[in-house]
Structure formats: structure tokens, C-alpha cells
Amino acid sequence: MNIYVLVKRTFDTEEKIVVSGGKIQEDGAEFIINPYDEYAIEEAIQVRDAQGGEVTVLTLGGEDAEKQLRTALAMGADKAVLINIEDDLEEVDQFAAAFIISEYLKDKNPDLILAGNVAIDGGSGQVGPRLAELLGINYVTTITNLEIDGTTVTIKRDVEGDTEVLETSLPLLVTAQQGLNEPRYPSLPGIMKAKKKPLEEVELDDLDIDEDDVEAKIETIEIYLPPKKEAGKVLAGDLADQVRELVELLHSEAKVI
Amino acid sequence: MSKKVLVLGEAREGALRNVSYEAIAAAKTISGGGEVVSVLLGDSVKDLAGELVKFGADRVITVEHPHLKQYTSDGYGQAILAVIEQESPEAIVFGHTALGKDLSPKIASKLQIGLVSDVTSIEGEGDDAVYIRPIYSGKAFEKVKVKNGIQFITIRPNNIAPLVKDDSKTGDVTSLSVDITSLRTIIKEVVRKSSEGVDLSEAKVVIAGGRGVKSEEGFKPLQELANVLGGAVGASRGACDADYCDYSLQIGQTGKVVTPDLYIAAGISGAIQHLAGMSNSKIIVAINKDPEANIFKVADYGIVGDLFEVIPMLTEEFKKLKVNA
Numbered sequence: 001m002n003i004y005v006l007v008k009r010t011f012d013t014e015e016k017i018v019v020s021g022g023k024i025q026e027d028g029a030e031f032i033i034n035p036y037d038e039y040a041i042e043e044a045i046q047v048r049d050a051q052g053g054e055v056t057v058l059t060l061g062g063e064d065a066e067k068q069l070r071t072a073l074a075m076g077a078d079k080a081v082l083i084n085i086e087d088d089l090e091e092v093d094q095f096a097a098a099f100i101i102s103e104y105l106k107d108k109n110p111d112l113i114l115a116g117n118v119a120i121d122g123g124s125g126q127v128g129p130r131l132a133e134l135l136g137i138n139y140v141t142t143i144t145n146l147e148i149d150g151t152t153v154t155i156k157r158d159v160e161g162d163t164e165v166l167e168t169s170l171p172l173l174v175t176a177q178q179g180l181n182e183p184r185y186p187s188l189p190g191i192m193k194a195k196k197k198p199l200e201e202v203e204l205d206d207l208d209i210d211e212d213d214v215e216a217k218i219e220t221i222e223i224y225l226p227p228k229k230e231a232g233k234v235l236a237g238d239l240a241d242q243v244r245e246l247v248e249l250l251h252s253e254a255k256v257i
Numbered sequence: 258m259s260k261k262v263l264v265l266g267e268a269r270e271g272a273l274r275n276v277s278y279e280a281i282a283a284a285k286t287i288s289g290g291g292e293v294v295s296v297l298l299g300d301s302v303k304d305l306a307g308e309l310v311k312f313g314a315d316r317v318i319t320v321e322h323p324h325l326k327q328y329t330s331d332g333y334g335q336a337i338l339a340v341i342e343q344e345s346p347e348a349i350v351f352g353h354t355a356l357g358k359d360l361s362p363k364i365a366s367k368l369q370i371g372l373v374s375d376v377t378s379i380e381g382e383g384d385d386a387v388y389i390r391p392i393y394s395g396k397a398f399e400k401v402k403v404k405n406g407i408q409f410i411t412i413r414p415n416n417i418a419p420l421v422k423d424d425s426k427t428g429d430v431t432s433l434s435v436d437i438t439s440l441r442t443i444i445k446e447v448v449r450k451s452s453e454g455v456d457l458s459e460a461k462v463v464i465a466g467g468r469g470v471k472s473e474e475g476f477k478p479l480q481e482l483a484n485v486l487g488g489a490v491g492a493s494r495g496a497c498d499a500d501y502c503d504y505s506l507q508i509g510q511t512g513k514v515v516t517p518d519l520y521i522a523a524g525i526s527g528a529i530q531h532l533a534g535m536s537n538s539k540i541i542v543a544i545n546k547d548p549e550a551n552i553f554k555v556a557d558y559g560i561v562g563d564l565f566e567v568i569p570m571l572t573e574e575f576k577k578l579k580v581n582a
Contacts, residue, residue, distance in 0.1 A: 013510045013530045017396040024397065034352055035511045094362070095371055114459065120510050121393055124374035124423065129330070129362035138441040141359045144504075159355045160456050161505040163448040168441055178497075179504040217371025221387065222400040225458075229536060232557035233547070242560050242568060246542065247574040249558055254540045256462075256519040257578065 001053030001148075004105065006115035006128065007072055009065040013120060019223050021231045033068045036116025038075075038183040039176035043146060044114050045076040046181065051148060053111070058104070060097055062086030066199065073194035074186030080199040088163045088204045088211060093132040094122075095212035098130035103207045105135060110171060117142045117175035125175070132173040140168060142177040258384055258409070259291030262421075263346035266297045266309050266317075267356060273305050274574060275459060276352035276412070278312040278382040278419035283376070283412050284350045285420065289383025294344060298336045300326035303430065310428035313420040317430045318344070324437040327444045328356050332437050332515055334363050339435040341368070348408035354458070357411045370406045377416040377516070392466065394510040394533035399556065414459045415516055450505060455489040461546035462488030463517045465508055465535070468495040469524015469545065469564055476502055478568040479523060485575050491515065491535075493525045527552030542569070 011017070012030035019025065033041070044055045057072040058081040059065045069080040083100055091208060092100075105113070113132070118125035125141070131138035144163070145156035151170045157161050159175045186194070204211065233249075235242040250257045262284035264276040264430045277295070283409035284293045295314035297306060299321060306317040320336040337360070341349070349364075351357035353375045373388045380387040380400070388401045388410055403409075457463065466476055476490060483490050491513070492506040508515055510530040520538035525531060527543070527550055535541070536555050543556035544567045551561045560567055 013533075016529070017393050017490075019397060024393075048568070058530065093371060095369070098362075100364060123390075123392055123394065125358055126362040126372055126374060127364070129359065130366040133363045133366035139363075140442065142355070158505055159447070160458060161450050161503075164444060165446040165448070167445055171426070177504075178507065186480045206281065217404055217406060218373055219402050219404050220399045221402055223392070223397055224535060225397055225561060227394065229541075229555045231554045232541075232559065234553060234556075234559040234561060239560075239562050239566060240570060242562070243570040243574055246558055246560060247571065247578060250519065250540065250542070251578060254519075256540045257575065 001048065001051045001111045001113055002109060003048055003053055003055045004071070004108070004110045004113045005037070005040050005046045005055060005057045005077065006101065006113065007037045007041065007057050007059045007068060008116070008119045009059065009061055009068045010034045010119055010121045017225065019225055022223055024223060025111070031064070032201065033071055034116050034119045035119070036176055036178070037119060039178065039180045040114035040116055041072050041075055041077060042181045042183040043176060044112070047112065047146070047148060057195070058083070058101065060085060060092070065152055069199060070194050071186060073197045073199070074190040076190065079197060082180060082199065082201045084201050084203050088185060088215065091216045091219065092214070093216035093218050094124055094126035094130060098127050099214055100207065100209060101131050102134035104202065105148045112170060113173040115173070115175050117177050126203055128173055128175045137171045137173055138168055139173040139175070140166065141175045143174045144177050144179045145182070167200060259289045259563070260287060260347035260383060261292045261294065261344065262288045262348040262350060263341065263344060264293060264295045264314065265351045265357070266295050266305070267352055267354060268297065268299060268302060268305055273308055274352070274354070275419065276354060276414040277309065278414050279417045280314045280350045280352055280412055281309065282420045283347045283379060283410070283417050284348070286379050286382050287348045287350070287386050287408060291347070294346065296320070296337065296340050298333055303432070306430040311422050311424055311426050314428060316428045319428050319430065319432045320435050321432060322435065322437045324440060327443065328377070329440050329442045330360055330363050331440045331442065333360050334367070337364060338367060338457050340433060343433060346407065347444065351411045353411040353413045361409070361411050365409055368407065370409055371403050373401050373403065373410040376410045376412045379417070382485070391514065391537070394514050395537050396533050413516070415461070419451055450503065455483070455487065457491055457513055458515060460489035460515070461517050462486040462519045463491045463508070463535070463538070464488055464521045464523065465491035465493065465525060466496050466501070466523050467493040467525030468499060470496055470501055473501050478565065482521070482575070484571045485572055485579070486519075488517070488519070493531045522552050522556070523568055525552050526550045527555065538543055
């Protein structure tokens with residue numbers, strides 16, 4: 001089975017966000033594989049181990065993203081692709097990202113593409129479904145279980161707390177929701193092996209993409225931090241009185257009840 | 258320039274979801290005095306159309322087909338694209354719900370247009386509309402403009418106030434017949450887990466438990482409080498990882514981002530990842546045994562104490578309040 005996993009390099013969830021000059025400051029920040037993409041990588045490895053085939057992890061970004069690709073290879077992916085756009089594009093929106101990836105994948109005949117259901121930085125969750133549409137294949141988002149039998153695929157997906165059970169077929173793109181699996185940590189031998197695994201780097205030129213073809217459709221004009229929340233009132237006194245006071249405050253002062 | 262705006266209404270178990278009305282309000286702003294056209298898709302949805310008009314839609318288009326009884330991206334995609342082709346809207350608004358998140362990128366891709374997802378507020382109107390959306394799970398915000406073409410956005414439930422309902426308002430309701438074919442996905446079954454029926458992302462009140470809840474059993478008092486307040490129960494990652502509850506309840510940077518009117522955090526220490534998912538709630542109440550817990554730093558009101566004592570007392574007090582009201 002020819003399996004691709006879309007991976008994004010994102011800020012570590014522990015990081016505080018600092019904005020200066022209208023941009024998120026990246027200096028000194030720790031970067032990780034987007035947590036939802038880790039579920040996708042793990043699932044891809046499990047599918048390959050059960051069905052045979054090859055797992056290729058793919059990312060769109062700059063040189064720095066090589067580290068996250070190596071981590072995915074250390075987990076057990078077979079090959080990696082870095083579509084390096086840092087010298088060509090200033091701004092990449094979801095339209096552009098999906099288009100570039102589709103141009104790379106269009107002659108690769110993937111049977112299964114996996115991705116996280118959302119990236120914890122931009123948080124739009126668009127690139128997976130957009131890509132499936134461009135490749136003309138079906139997609140299922142926020143999956144929590146995947147079973148493949150021949151070309152028949154049975155999936156459980158999370159729909160706002162409910163579970164939907166559905167059937168579809170390969171080729172297919174799925175996006176991973178928490179609960180799909182327990183992503184493995186790279187083992188030491190895995191890390192050693194990852195250094196020798198193939199990592200292909202391509203640029204827009206290699207894909208015959210003109211910068212005008214991928215001009216962003218939307219534009220971020222400002223980034224700012226939410227107003228800092230002041231610590232509120234910690235109640236005191238007898239517990240029963242505190243509870244009564246709280247209900248009174250919520251009712252009369254905050255007016256939310 | 259005033260715009261014609263298409264809004265997707267969403268029904269769940271035979272009733273319109275609030276986000277449908279919120280989307281109409283958003284559409285009204287974007288339209289800049291233009292026309293707001295609501296769309297309803299399903300197997301039998303005509304009866305719901307009147308409500309959309311009362312909440313501000315100028316007219317409603319319904320597409321009814323047996324294959325639209327349940328949502329599939331293929332079925333709903335074909336229906337909405339047919340409506341878009343007929344109406345040529347200048348803007349489109351969906352809810353940022355499970356359905357909207359799944360369907361909107363497909364439509365944007367098909368139309369080769371931009372899409373601003375998860376919008377929480379709108380500044381300006383008409384061509385000058387600027388969309389505000391959280392990034393890094395609410396640790397920061399960005400203002401986004403659509404450079405050209407159709408303005409397509411999804412709005413986060415519970416953030417944009419619906420218009421005041423006008424029972425005397427009337428508007429045209431028309432139906433469009435669309436041939437829905439070759440669905441690639443078959444829905445076999447839907448297992449309802451959210452027992453009390455209040456969806457976490459749309460709930461006005463969220464009662465969330467953390468490691469301090471100690472067990473699956475420990476969530477019961479939280480559920481009872483949620484029932485009294487008509488709210489939903491959520492959880493921190495700690496509680497989910499410890500198997501006290503299902504991952505679908507998780508609130509935080511991984512998990513759901515919620516912005517209810519009232520968020521009660523019980524036995525939650527307040528890790529940065531959790532705060533990202535709830536700190537934009539209107540009012541936050543923290544209940545924790547540890548007075549040094551981080552959660553108190555973002556709480557409007559705090560009680561230092563054992564949640565197993567405090568929560569049942571709160572439930573009783575709120576019951577009294579409801580009786581008196």
C-alpha cells in the first residue's frame with residue numbers, strides 16, 4: 001500500500017506566544033510535530049505493518065522542518081519529502097498549501113493519505129479536505145478508528161462527541177482525531193536508522209509551479225494577543241457561605257445564570 | 258458594495274442549531290445592506306425555513322433529497338454547489354461545526370477560493386469586512402482579509418450574537434431540486450454518546466473536570482450540575498489520559514476550544530494547554546484544593562476546596578435559584 005502522511009512543524013504546546021512587530025516570535029521556541037499529525041503517522045505505520053507497503057511523510061515548509069521529518073522517520077516511516085518553499089513564497093494560505101501538495105502527489109498514486117484533523121497553530125483544518133478534492137479522492141475527517149479490508153474501509157469518526165460508523169473505499173484521505181491510537185516514541189535504533197532513510201527535497205520549480213499560481217487568497221493583516229485576564233476573586237469563609245456567595249455573584253454580578 | 262450572502266443552516270434531530278441564527282447575523286454584517294439567503298439541506302427541512310426568516314434571512318432555499326438525510330461531504334457538496342451555481346453569492350457563511358469544518362474546505366477547493374475558518378468576530382462590513390479568528394488555540398488572534406473573490410467564512414458557535422427574532426417577518430421559501438448521486442461514503446450507524454444532548458462546543462455552560470475528579474464515577478456530580486444548568490461536561494487532558502472520561506470531552510490545545518458564558522473548572526490545575534482551550538470563556542469559576550493552582554490566575558471567581566463537597570452544594574444552590582426564578 002502506498003501511504004502518505006502530511007506532517008506540519010508547529011510550536012510546542014508548552015510555548016507561550018510572543019508577538020512583536022505584528023508577527024509571532026519564533027526565536028528560541030521549541031518546535032514539534034503537530035500532535036494530531038503524530039496520530040496520523042502512528043496509524044500509517046500500523047496500516048503498513050499489517051498490509052505491507054511504504055509510508056512517506058511529507059511536509060511543506062523550510063529547512064527547519066527536516067528535524068520533524070527525521071522524527072517521523074525514527075518512529076518508523078520509510079521515506080520523507082520536504083517541499084521547500086521558504087525561498088519562493090512569503091505567504092502560504094490553505095489554498096496554496098493544498099495546491100502545492102496536490103501537484104507533488106498527482107502522479108504518485110497514493111492509496112491512503114493521512115493527516116492531523118487540525119494543526120494547533122493555524123487551526124483551520126482545511127488542507128486535508130482541500131487536497132482530497134484536488135486529487136479527486138474521497139476524504140473522512142476526525143477519525144478515531146480505521147479498518148481496511150482489501151479496498152473497503154470501515155471508519156469510526158468523532159462528530160461532536162457522537163461516533164459515526166461509515167464505510168468507504170480506497171483511495172482515501174483521512175484526518176486523525178485524538179483517540180485514534182497511542183503514538184509511539186522513536187526508539188534509539190529507530191533514530192539511528194532514520195539518519196540513513198531517504199529525504200527528498202523539492203522546490204516549486206521542480207513541480208512546475210509558478211509563484212502566481214499559488215498567490216494566497218486570504219491575507220493576515222494583524223496578529224495580536226488577547227487581553228490579559230486579571231486574576232479574580234477567591235472567596236473566603238465557611239464553605240457553604242462561599243457557595244451561596246458564588247451563586248449570588250454569578251446571578252447578580254456576572255449575570256451568566 | 259452590498260453583497261448577496263449565502264448562509265448554510267444546520268439542523269440537528271429536527272431542530273435548527275443556534276449557530277444557524279448566528280451565521281445569519283454574521284451574513285447580515287458582511288452583506289452591508291445586501292441580501293441574506295439561507296440554505297437548508299436534508300430529507301425533510303421545509304418546515305424549519307420560517308424560523309430562519311424570523312431570525313433575519315431575506316429568503317430561504319431548501320434542497321430536499323433522501324440522500325441528504327444524513328450528512329456526507331459528497332451529498333451536501335453536490336447540493337450546496339448547485340445552490341451556489343444558481344445564486345452566484347458574493348459571500349458564504351457556514352458554522353464552524355463538525356459539518357461546517359468537514360464541508361467548507363471541499364467547497365472552497367472546488368471554487369478555488371480562500372476560506373477563513375473559525376471566525377469569532379467581524380469588524381467592518383461589506384467589502385471592508387475583516388475577520389477575527391483565534392490562532393494557537395486562542396493564545397493569539399489574527400485579523401484576516403479576503404483578497405479577492407467570494408468571501409467564504411465559517412463562524413465559531415457561541416461568539417456572534419444572533420439578531421433579535423421578529424415573528425412578523427416574512428420571506429420567500431423556494432426549493433431547488435438537485436440530483437444527488439454517487440456518494441462515496443455510506444453512513445452505517447451513529448452512536449450518540451453525548452447523553453444529555455448539549456453539545457460541548459455550543460454549550461452556554463461548561464462544567465469541566467480534571468485529575469482531581471479521580472475516577473469515572475467522580476464525573477457524576479459534575480454531570481448533575483450540568484443537568485441543572487443545561488450545560489455540558491468537559492474535561493482536561495489529565496482526566497482523559499487517566500481514562501476517567503472519553504477524549505471527545507477534552508478541552509485544550511489538543512481537544513476542543515470552548516467559549517461558554519460560564520466555565521466551571523473543578524479539580525483542574527490549569528496547564529497552559531488547557532488554558533488555551535477555555536480562557537476566552539466569559540466567566541470562569543475555579544474550584545481546586547490547591548490555592549496555588551494556575552487555574553486561579555484566569556478565574557473570575559475561585560473557591561479553594563474539595564470539589565466533591567463544593568459541586569453538590571452548588572447544584573443544590575442553583576436548584577433553589579431556579580425554583581425561585
